[in-house]
């Protein structure tokens with residue numbers, strides 16, 4: 174299997190938008206100082222206005238924490254029960270921490286603060302943002318969403334976050350952009366699964382611009398009324414509930430706007446089984462199992478799978494006239 178060349182943080186100083194515009198300089202300085210003060214001392218650093226508290230271990234706390242639970246958007250409700258947190262938070266796919274479901278413990282090693290996010294590609298100006306600052310600029314709301322894994326299990330969760338369309342607005346994309354490519358962090362020292370060289374790290378996913386700006390496409394920052402736990406893909410994770418779960422990329426560090434269709438992580442591994450479109454479709458079996466039904470996590474119940482995972486009204490128009498998008 175081919176291993177991709179890493180292209181993380183490859184931006185010149187000139188390309189980066191001025192910190193004074195997009196970066197919370199005060200937090201940045203404090204963070205840098207804290208990293209020095211925190212090592213080996215266990216001291217709580219910082220003595221200004223106390224707007225951000227630190228834990229004794231030196232980790233910064235979430236400056237957006239008080240915004241949870243966010244107001245629920247009544248347009249996104251469910252006709253099935255919300256899955257239990259104790260089940261969904263211990264049954265996760267996050268291959269960076271292991272190719273099994275019990276990664277929640279290992280995922281706690283991920284440092285999510287500070288967390289740098291780059292918005293680049295065909296944009297007026299490349300942006301480098303602190304994730305907390307990005308989130309603080311966004312309108313947070315809670316939405317009840319289904320989630321359907323390609324492995325035929327499903328859950329229903331109250332995500333908190335903001336529409337991906339808001340991020341597209343912030344990016345000031347150039348005309349002619351057709352796709353949004355999203356990339357997960359790459360740090361094999363922390364995410365030991367990334368030492369498994371046969372996977373094409375980092376994890377990459379992509380959407381068309383029409384998909385990314387559809388009202389359902391959601392950038393997740395929290396769940397169950399709280400900031401997002403690491404195993405769910407903190408601090409920023411996608412949710413596109415009409416597609417199989419592998420499209421919902423976790424712990425994103427880079428958003429790239431491009432004219433070229435990105436090759437997704439799983440597509441790269443096996444395009445015949447995990448295609449780029451990955452729209453939920455009970456009529457199209459995975460080559461190795463049926464997609465006609467799904468198991469609701471934590472209940473033992475199996476229910477019929479629905480086209481577009483029940484979101485046909487919202488998204489079917491995106492695919493009219495091109496049936497290949499309904500296959501894989």
Ligand code: MTE
Nearest residue numbers: 265266267268322357376418419421422423
């Ligand atoms: N994102 C990254 N970076 N790495 C992954 O392994 N797994 C995907 C998706 N996003 C994955 C990822 C798959 S297959 C699924 S089903 C969902 O995350 C699982 O999300 P959950 O653990 O919150 O249920």
